Amino acid sequence: MLDIKFLRTNPDIVKENIRKKFQEEKLPLVDQVIALDKEARSAKLHGDELRAQRKAKSKQIGGLMAKGQKEEAEAIKAEVNAMGEELAALEAKETEMQQEIRKIMLVIPNIIDPSVPIGKDDSENVEIEKFGEPFTPDFEIPYHVDIMEKLNGIDLDTARKTSGNGFYYLCGDIARLHSAILSYARDFMINRGFTYYIPPFMIRSQVVDGVMSFAEMENMMYKIEGEDLYLIGTSEHSMIGKFIDTILDEEELPKTLTSYSPCFRKEVGAHGIEERGVYRIHQFEKQEMIVVCKPEESMKWFDVLWKNSVDFFRTLDIPVRTLECCSGDLADLKVKSLDVEAWSPRQQKYFEVGSCSNLGDAQARRLMIRVKKADGSKYLAHTLNNTVVAPPRMLIAFLENNLNADGSVRIPEALRPYMGGMDVISVPQK
RNA sequence: GCGGAAGUACCCAAGUGGUGAAGGGGCUCCCCUGCUAAGGGAGUAGGUCGGGAAACCGGUGCGAGGGUUCAAAUCCCUCCUUCCGCGCCA
Numbered sequence: 001m002l003d004i005k006f007l008r009t010n011p012d013i014v015k016e017n018i019r020k021k022f023q024e025e026k027l028p029l030v031d032q033v034i035a036l037d038k039e040a041r042s043a044k045l046h047g048d049e050l051r052a053q054r055k056a057k058s059k060q061i062g063g064l065m066a067k068g069q070k071e072e073a074e075a076i077k078a079e080v081n082a083m084g085e086e087l088a089a090l091e092a093k094e095t096e097m098q099q100e101i102r103k104i105m106l107v108i109p110n111i112i113d114p115s116v117p118i119g120k121d122d123s124e125n126v127e128i129e130k131f132g133e134p135f136t137p138d139f140e141i142p143y144h145v146d147i148m149e150k151l152n153g154i155d156l157d158t159a160r161k162t163s164g165n166g167f168y169y170l171c172g173d174i175a176r177l178h179s180a181i182l183s184y185a186r187d188f189m190i191n192r193g194f195t196y197y198i199p200p201f202m203i204r205s206q207v208v209d210g211v212m213s214f215a216e217m218e219n220m221m222y223k224i225e226g227e228d229l230y231l232i233g234t235s236e237h238s239m240i241g242k243f244i245d246t247i248l249d250e251e252e253l254p255k256t257l258t259s260y261s262p263c264f265r266k267e268v269g270a271h272g273i274e275e276r277g278v279y280r281i282h283q284f285e286k287q288e289m290i291v292v293c294k295p296e297e298s299m300k301w302f303d304v305l306w307k308n309s310v311d312f313f314r315t316l317d318i319p320v321r322t323l324e325c326c327s328g329d330l331a332d333l334k335v336k337s338l339d340v341e342a343w344s345p346r347q348q349k350y351f352e353v354g355s356c357s358n359l360g361d362a363q364a365r366r367l368m369i370r371v372k373k374a375d376g377s378k379y380l381a382h383t384l385n386n387t388v389v390a391p392p393r394m395l396i397a398f399l400e401n402n403l404n405a406d407g408s409v410r411i412p413e414a415l416r417p418y419m420g421g422m423d424v425i426s427v428p429q430k
Numbered sequence: 431g432c433g434g435a436a437g438u439a440c441c442c443a444a445g446u447g448g449u450g451a452a453g454g455g456g457c458u459c460c461c462c463u464g465c466u467a468a469g470g471g472a473g474u475a476g477g478u479c480g481g482g483a484a485a486c487c488g489g490u491g492c493g494a495g496g497g498u499u500c501a502a503a504u505c506c507c508u509c510c511u512u513c514c515g516c517g518c519c520a
Contacts, residue, residue, distance in 0.1 A: 044480055048489040055489090058501040062448030073500090080500040098479095204510095206494095228509090247477085368477090378477090 001105055001333070001366045004037055017111050022120050022328045026108065033104045040097040047090045054080055054087065106213065109332040110362040113299075116336055119326030125339070126326060131310050132319035134343045134350075139405045141346035144396040145277045148174050150407050152428055156276065166273040166282035168392070173425045177411075178285070180418035181316075181391045181398070182260060185287040188312055189258035189388055194289060197259040199238035202229040207241040210367050219268040235261035236385050239290045243369045248381065250373050254293035254301065258388065261286065278392040279351075287388035292369065298358050298382035302336060305386040306356040309340045312388060313353070315414040318401045319343035321350050335360040340387070342397035353394050354387030 007014050011030050018026050057080050064073040117126045141147075148154035153174025159167040170178050190196055208217055208230050222231040232238055239259050248255070262285050267273050274280045289308065291301045306322060313320045325337040337357040341350035361380040364370070369381045402410040409425040416423055 041480065044489080048480065051489055054500075059449050061500060065448070077500045084500080206510095245477095370477095 001362045002108055002110060003361075003365065004033070004101065004105060007105075007108070008034060008037065013111065014108065018109060020112065020118055020327045021109050021330065021332075023109065029104050029108055033101055033108070036097060036101050036104070040094065040101060043090060043094050043097065047087065047094055050083060050087050050090065054083055106366075107332065109330075110335055110360060112327055112330060112334075113336040113358070116330060117324060117326045118328075120328040121326075122329045124326045125329055126324045128322040128324050128338070130319070130321045131314055132317075132343070134319050134345070135401070136345045136348065137403070137405070141400050141403060143277070143346070144399055147399045147403060147407070147409070148395075150427055151409065151425055153177075154278075164282075165275075166267065166280075168278055168281065170392075173419075173422075174395070176419060177398070177415075177425065178391045178395065180415055181389060181394065182285060182287055183418050184415055185312060185388045186258065186260060188315075189287065189289060189308070192308060194256045194258035197235075197239065197257055199232075199235050199242070199259050199261055201232055201238070201261055203232055203238050203241055204228050205230065207237070207244065210244050211237050211240055220265050222264050222266060231264035232261060233265050234263050234286060235259040235288045236290060239288070240363065240367065240369075240383065240385075243292060243381075243383075244367045246368075247370045247372050247378065248292070250294070250371050253371060253381070254291055254297065256301075257290045259288050259290065261288070263390075277396070279396060281392060284390055284392045286390040289386045289388055291384040292364075292381045293384070294371070295361060295379070295382045298335075298360065298384060301384055302338075302356065302358040305384055306338050306340060309354045309356065309386060309388060313340070313342060313394075313397075315412065316398060316402075317412045318394075318397050320353075323350070323352075331357075333359050333362045333366075335362070342394065343401065344397060345400050351397075353390070353397060356386035357384060359383045359385075 002014065007030065011034060014030050015027055018024070018030070057076050061073045061076050061080070064070075064076070117124070119125065142150075145154060145156065148170075151174055152172050153170060155169040155171060159169050186196055202224065205228050208221060212220070217230075220233045224230065236259075238261070239257060262283060264283055267280060267282065271280055273282065278284070289305055291298075291305065293301050310320055310322065320340055320342050323339045323341055325334075325339065330337055335358045337355060339352050340354040340356065342353045343349075344351055360382055363383045364380040369383065370378045371381050372378050399409055402412065404410060404424075407427040411419050411423050411425065
């Protein structure tokens with residue numbers, strides 16, 4: 001969400017930015033919102049004048065009543081009553097226009113960083129850097145569900161019975177591996193100076209409205225029946241929600257937080273649920289990082305964040321690459337975004353395991369997350385978020401990259417303390 | 431979940447329909463005194479929106495949102511939060 005004052009004074013920059021994102025259909029919105037804003041401001045000015053008059057006159061009534069001059073009071077009362085209708089109409093118009101302006105402002109995309117590559121859609125995203133050699137063993141890598149089943153580590157059939165498609169039972173060493181990865185990720189981030197949080201896994205509708213659009217809510221969020229509560233789709237929802245309408249002291253910054261939560265997603269729409277496997281599912285668990293910082297530091301933190309994920313995957317011997325989102329694939333709220341992708345030796349390609357985003361001040365403007373300087377002046381914070389790891393999905397990369405020819409799975413050194421010292425998950429004897 | 435009480439500024443707190451939302455503490459600045467404590471004065475209602483070149487002016491604002499009224503901190507409705515008691519429960 002842009003500052004309407006910025007849009008007012010720099011309509012050309014805003015339009016140029018819309019073109020760069022290949023959203024030509026939104027171009028007319030700029031002039032539309034400028035006109036609307038002008039109208040809304042003059043309506044407000046007029047309304048303010050009327051309200052000031054009413055206030056003054058109402059006070060006169062009070063004075064006259066106190067002195068017992070009832071007739072004079074009644075006369076002024078009639079005057080104020082006469083203003084009432086005009087004011088009510090004007091106030092309705094003011095609210096309506098304000099809502100309309102906000103609605104438009106929410107769909108006008110944030111100004112992208114100059115470094116963002118220009119491109120129409122995800123096919124034009126740009127590979128930035130590879131970390132580790134994509135490795136292909138001389139034996140065939142099975143589908144990840146088959147690897148897990150051979151290790152007695154997953155039961156999708158029963159999960160479909162109890163909960164439906166998109167759920168899973170993990171069991172035995174695979175379940176333990178899942179928890180180990182999360183525990184390791186938690187400690188990994190704590191060691192890098194992040195503060196560990198376990199947030200609420202349900203949030204109120206008021207917070208939902210703040211952190212996402214209506215369309216997102218419809219496609220993602222599960223509602224609790226009979227309660228004003230929704231299951232979170234990511235811990236970012238409750239972690240950013242924590243800062244809604246707050247003023248932070250500048251010396252508290254940067255806030256560098258890492259949060260664990262289960263995530264629940266309906267996955268309605270474009271992609272839907274994968275038929276098999278744990279790639280795209282209704283319920284998964286995730287370790288996340290969140291940063292709230294000064295505007296001049298957000299690009300520095302952006303680099304710190306994605307590097308954390310890369311380092312994390314490298315300690316588990318998984319080759320990764322970074323892929324920068326091109327302008328057309330970048331969500332409207334984001335200034336810059338970069339996906340971390342893990343190597344799949346089975347598919348011979350990289351696939352997304354995390355997404356690092358710098359939202360600039362757009363999220364902060366929408367949610368009123370502000371920072372107070374020592375001199376009392378205030379500004380909007382910058383917010384960033386990134387995935388550390390989402391184990392069910394990352395298990396795919398983990399298993400494929402650490403699989404031995406006999407079907408057993410190597411445990412990289414970093415993870416062994418979390419696996420009770422195990423260095424390999426062996427295939428159970430029938 | 432049930433019953434009771436409450437929510438006003440950095441903190442405490444008065445205000446139950448009417449002209450600028452008292453007072454105290456704390457904090458900041460100034461004055462007096464002069465060796466360490468006290469006295470006097472001033473400032474301290476945020477946030478946000480709008481107008482203005484600026485000084486400044488106006489709207490809004492008493493947990494949130496609605497309503498009644500010429501006028502709401504005050505009356506009515508819904509919700510949230512906190513405290514106390516009871517109940518239930520990892």
